[in-house]
Amino acid sequence: MFTxxxxxxxxxxxxxxWLVHFDCGSCNGCDIETLACxxxxxxxxxxxxxxxxxxxxxxxxxxTGTVNHRNKHVLKNIYDQMPDPKxxxxxxxxxxxxxxxxxxYNVVGGIDKVIPVDVYVPGCPVKPExxxxxxxxxxxxxxxxxxxTAA
Amino acid sequence: MIWPFVLALLGMLAAPFIGGFISGVDxxxxxxxxxxxxxxxxxxxxxxAKLFGKETVISHRLQPLCIYIYLASAxxxxxxxxxxxxxxxxxxxxxxxxxxxxxxxxxxxSPYSQIGANRELxxxxxxxxxxIIVIAGISLVTGSFKISDVYAYETPLLMKLPLLFIVLGxxxxxxxxxxxxxxxxxxxxxxxxxxxxxxxxxxxxxALIEIAHFYETxxxxxxxxxxxxxxxxxxxxxxxLTYLLEIIVDNISARLTFRWMLGSVLITGVTLSSINxxxxxxx
Numbered sequence: 550m551f552t553x554x555x556x557x558x559x560x561x562x563x564x565x566x567w568l569v570h571f572d573c574g575s576c577n578g579c580d581i582e583t584l585a586c587x588x589x590x591x592x593x594x595x596x597x598x599x600x601x602x603x604x605x606x607x608x609x610x611x612x613t614g615t616v617n618h619r620n621k622h623v624l625k626n627i628y629d630q631m632p633d634p635k636x637x638x639x640x641x642x643x644x645x646x647x648x649x650x651x652x653x654y655n656v657v658g659g660i661d662k663v664i665p666v667d668v669y670v671p672g673c674p675v676k677p678e679x680x681x682x683x684x685x686x687x688x689x690x691x692x693x694x695x696x697x698t699a700a
Numbered sequence: 701m702i703w704p705f706v707l708a709l710l711g712m713l714a715a716p717f718i719g720g721f722i723s724g725v726d727x728x729x730x731x732x733x734x735x736x737x738x739x740x741x742x743x744x745x746x747x748x749a750k751l752f753g754k755e756t757v758i759s760h761r762l763q764p765l766c767i768y769i770y771l772a773s774a775x776x777x778x779x780x781x782x783x784x785x786x787x788x789x790x791x792x793x794x795x796x797x798x799x800x801x802x803x804x805x806x807x808x809x810s811p812y813s814q815i816g817a818n819r820e821l822x823x824x825x826x827x828x829x830x831x832i833i834v835i836a837g838i839s840l841v842t843g844s845f846k847i848s849d850v851y852a853y854e855t856p857l858l859m860k861l862p863l864l865f866i867v868l869g870x871x872x873x874x875x876x877x878x879x880x881x882x883x884x885x886x887x888x889x890x891x892x893x894x895x896x897x898x899x900x901x902x903x904x905x906x907a908l909i910e911i912a913h914f915y916e917t918x919x920x921x922x923x924x925x926x927x928x929x930x931x932x933x934x935x936x937x938x939x940x941l942t943y944l945l946e947i948i949v950d951n952i953s954a955r956l957t958f959r960w961m962l963g964s965v966l967i968t969g970v971t972l973s974s975i976n977x978x979x980x981x982x983x
Contacts, residue, residue, distance in 0.1 A: 557749050558749045558750065558752055558753040559753070560746075560749075561745070561746040561747070561748075561749035561750040561753070562749075562750045562753050564740075564743075564746040564750070565743065565746040565747045565749075565750040589734055589735045589736040592731070592736040592737055592738075594727070594731060594736065594738060594739050595731075595736070595737040595738055595739055596739075597739050597740075597743055597746060597747070601895065602894050602895070603894045603895045603898075603899055605757060605899065605900065605901070605902040606895060606898075606901075606902060606906060608750070608754070630757070632754045632755035632756065632757045632902045632903050633754065633755045634753075634754070634755075
């Protein structure tokens, strides 16, 4: 019976991913597209995804923007505050590698230089459909991780 | 002699499932009103289970104790309600628990938590007088504070105390933290001061808070059920329409300030109840 409860918890981890979204120096294009996913047109709440604004409540961190030397500490702080298990999604060209701004003096150049990233979603700005795909892919990674820890 | 204990236990075991199901239906209906599909009606259970599987991160070592007390008082008040005990006792037990939620949030020096706790105190200050007035009104009409006597009353209380039911509706909206009263931290997608009074909780503690919220939902709907205790159809219809109205009000209103909440709700609540009771006893 205990295993049934554990199975239910594992299944629920995939059915209820709560988001926190952080803009790490983005032009806001990707942020607008991310928030567009919550609108009736794309409606990610049907997958159980809720935009809780609190890293302590969230499972998935979506980061947009190139990281710069000022906000890399904030990004690390938010990552540290999130309880395990968590998935980090880098959204948009700037988040992947710094985009067109990567040569600038203040740009760190990509989120994975500060925190470990699980899913990379390209685009400038990222399409809402691509982002939703990215979250589902992140959930797939979580499922694999669950299988590995169970085995 | 043993029967009330059995009822209380059954109530305490069933209420989280009832409350979770109501919460799921709430989110589904809200989504439909917003032209979306919305989550599954069992989503609340997935959320609670997922939270139990997360790491619990706390900032102060007494936070778990506060949440255990909050959950225990919410569960106990529902158990007592199912055992058809005294209304005032039920009210004071759930009030004591609600204060522990505030204490738990005050323990952490985070500004969101502090402001959230402050605002939660204002919300408690707003709904508690209303519920006391409603309970006093019920006892004036039925002559007793015990739920068993209220349920045994011949005519539906809604006929004699309609304005008091509206006052209870205000208290329900504030207690469930639905707009325009989601001031201290509301459910799920609403944010103001991050998550207000719930900010510094995570993992299993947050799951326990969700379960306590299910218990509170069942308790408040139970209080609403006192107003039509003479027939099953009227009972069910009243609860369904009340909760539907809550969801509609939630969707059509925006969050307002705590000053407005205190001023308007207390004045409206006292005025409506005075009118009802004066009409009943003086006219």
